[in-house]
Amino acid sequence: MDEKLAVSSAGLRRDLEILEVLAGHGDGLDTDGFGVSWIAQRLGREKSQVSRALRALEAEGMVERDPLTRRYHLGWRLFALASRTQQARLVQVSAPFLRRLAATFNEDAHLCVLRGDQVLTLVSIPSSRAYHRIWEGVSVPVTMAAAGRSLLADWAPAQVRELLRAPLPAGLDSAVSDEERWMTDLGHARSFGYVVSDVELDDSPAAVSAPVWDHRGLITGAISVSITRLADVTHAHAMGRVIAETARELSAGLGRLPRPTGAEL
Amino acid sequence: MDEKLAVSSAGLRRDLEILEVLAGHGDGLDTDGFGVSWIAQRLGREKSQVSRALRALEAEGMVERDPLTRRYHLGWRLFALASRTQQARLVQVSAPFLRRLAATFNEDAHLCVLRGDQVLTLVSIPSSRAYHRIWEGVSVPVTMAAAGRSLLADWAPAQVRELLRAPLPAGLDSAVSDEERWMTDLGHARSFGYVVSDVELDDSPAAVSAPVWDHRGLITGAISVSITRLADVTHAHAMGRVIAETARELSAGLGRLPRPTGAEL
């Protein structure tokens, strides 16, 4: 009947779906957590299943329950584990650099990494003026993120083309048609250490981004600084040089080997 | 036979044991992760079991594998889950600690975060004595808030100076002239985990504040306890030590990195 989908324990998938729901209050301010029935309905699963899974998760500290409201939210152990990821270290090292950029340009500064075909924003430093949309922990397709061009800069052209031609989520397909423009941008990122991107997502502004290298000489992340106040192109490139220099300092802080910039593949 | 009345799914327990092993690279040298056999031996489990579990975990993004060394380490998804819900958790977890402080000192206790150049108070627990001014949801410039010193404690000195020199709203410009005093206070916050602030806003009392770290190793908030009844300075510092300890407990609940920060910029 149903295909056996290679390897994925069903229990794990269920547990992670639950955790994802509990993390999913990016929209409103549901700070109280969620109840069993609500979660079960949202996942299309049996109440009993969710109830038992949550109890197991609670016993392990992955979720916690308010004894009064009986609602669940994510638990201490998840946060403890998250602190041991290498992303946490990356964030810690990059934060001062991002703050400096945010202050210098009075624009939001982000640090993004590539996960599959998605760009995940690890940390966002808002500009001093206001508090903008929170991108932290959010993934967008690489083709639609400003930082995407920097993150793919050391890829082989053939693989980039393959990724660009992959189908996008419904309704978003037209924005990135210009494949040649992409290839040019990637070359620019390689040569100059930064690249300027136009608007691609409705609610994400144009941005200047720069790749960050790790100790192996691979691109592990990208700095991205948004441009809300449209200046002329020359100004954007002046920004780019500063951001590229910052990315180089950050790369050095991550233990990047003292290797010349332009000589990757 | 050992009857486990604990309803804990064995698969979940196994997965978490594995994650815990992968997290345990904080002790010695930073390894690049661990191999299947090493993990299996360390847990006293079958290799095959661990191999299959790790593949499932990898498919879900909970762990990542270096394609070259075939070693596993913790994955991006843990970090993403934690990041998306970090702020809600801050509010959740801090409430009991704030209540304890408010009861202990019979003073108002607050939880503040930094938003741009403003300090926003997320939670206020009033002391039992009387109704005070409600600060919840109120923003004040970082230079004028008692919690400001704690919130900036992990910033680079140059950034702090820049922020301090930024123009204030009309009519409020004179209060924070003492830049050096600020830098000293930040050092104190870093060294001792708390800092005592004098009166700065007319209607805001002096206060003792302490920085709170999150799972990324960044300061995400600050506990602030007001001092309405002026005692001697020694007493304020005694308060500070208690508040700093509370902030540490709160940070632990947020998954603060185990290695105490000391030597950042």
Added chain:
DNA sequence: AAGTGCGTTGCGCTAGTTGCAACAGATTTT
């Protein structure tokens, strides 16, 4: 070539998970 350590996979057996339905509290409605 044989030897070692590593990680993956095939397969019978058993144990753990599933889904239904009944149950028990907590609120709300009649």
Added chain:
DNA sequence: AAAATCTGTTGCAACTAGCGCAACGCACTT
């Protein structure tokens, strides 16, 4: 008060999925 609804938990038989063993492929060393 009783009834109606909501909530979340639990007992049970059917069944599926995870377990351990052993064999296998692979990369290095001897």
